[in-house]
Amino acid sequence: MTTVGPGPAPVTTPVEQTDWVAALSIPGPLQERALVELHALLLRAARRQVQRMGLRATHVAEELANQAADEALMTLLGKLHTFEGRSRFTTWAYKFAVLQAATAVRTLAWQDREIHLDGLDLVPDGRPGPGHYAEAVDLAQALRAAVDTELTSHQRRIVIALLVDEVPIDVLAQRLGTNRNALYKALHDARKRLRAHLRETGFLDDQAGKP
Amino acid sequence: MNMQDRPLGPDILARLTVNTEPWLSCDDCFRHVDEYVERLLAGATDPMPAMRVHLRACPACAEEAQTVLELAAEDAGVAVPAVEWQ
Numbered sequence: 001m002t003t004v005g006p007g008p009a010p011v012t013t014p015v016e017q018t019d020w021v022a023a024l025s026i027p028g029p030l031q032e033r034a035l036v037e038l039h040a041l042l043l044r045a046a047r048r049q050v051q052r053m054g055l056r057a058t059h060v061a062e063e064l065a066n067q068a069a070d071e072a073l074m075t076l077l078g079k080l081h082t083f084e085g086r087s088r089f090t091t092w093a094y095k096f097a098v099l100q101a102a103t104a105v106r107t108l109a110w111q112d113r114e115i116h117l118d119g120l121d122l123v124p125d126g127r128p129g130p131g132h133y134a135e136a137v138d139l140a141q142a143l144r145a146a147v148d149t150e151l152t153s154h155q156r157r158i159v160i161a162l163l164v165d166e167v168p169i170d171v172l173a174q175r176l177g178t179n180r181n182a183l184y185k186a187l188h189d190a191r192k193r194l195r196a197h198l199r200e201t202g203f204l205d206d207q208a209g210k211p
Numbered sequence: 212m213n214m215q216d217r218p219l220g221p222d223i224l225a226r227l228t229v230n231t232e233p234w235l236s237c238d239d240c241f242r243h244v245d246e247y248v249e250r251l252l253a254g255a256t257d258p259m260p261a262m263r264v265h266l267r268a269c270p271a272c273a274e275e276a277q278t279v280l281e282l283a284a285e286d287a288g289v290a291v292p293a294v295e296w297q
Contacts, residue, residue: 044282045278045279045282048278048281048282049275049278052274052277052278053274086245086246087245087246087248087249087283088245088249088283088286090282090283090286091245091248091249091279091282091283091286092245094245094278094279094282094283095241095244095245095275095279098275098278098279099241099275102271102274102275102278106271139219139224140219143219143224143227143228159227160217163223163226163227164217164223164226164227165217166270168270168271169237169269169270169271170271180237180238180271181236181237181238184236184237184269185236187231187268188231188234188268191227191228191229191230191231191268192231192232194227194228195228195230198228204228
């Protein structure tokens, strides 16, 4: 089979990108070949993500990876016109399969688990905290107070689920009928409020925690 | 509404208070992740600070970015660099 895909090449090679987009856009034998090769790339990416997330190489894992590759292919083809050549086409393509596979694995892992969106009672666990924070007990109380007084009820639920109980963000989005973007924005706003309160009350150094 | 005691360890403390400025959405992270990992593979140390901040604060995006990074590294024939979100 004549490959339409790139071999090892510099990060940005216009010919390589033109080949993929053109091959996928124009009906004919080349398009059919490109679709087969692209699906194989997406399947490789989906399998890698499934493995990363601890799903063993079983029939279920393989089926999930195949389904993720199928769905990623459809999504990618619908967005082909948005490819701007800022990366290799293959790297651009991988992310669609990785996202599909990751979301599917998280959904599967949490399908039988309840998510409790209730109140928060933080208690220190006895381990030492980061060096720039005050005593862990005081900090726990300050954070508890900040969560109670500084956050909206919606922000509190999001913070508890995502940051304390470690519910995956896309799973929580599915349960709440929202999307990952909206939840991350709520989280961002909540963290800003918590940081501001801790700063005002002397528990957070202005210089600490900067990216 | 039930109140449950949840231990506050260093990990939760860090997650609660991590600085997520400059703001970047999950959608924008997805939009740029391919370019970002290739810049890292090309040797850039901090090519997109907002991406670095987002990936430190969003485990789902980080988990996915790591796979894209590894696949792109294999294609480019280079080693996977150590990155901050790992």
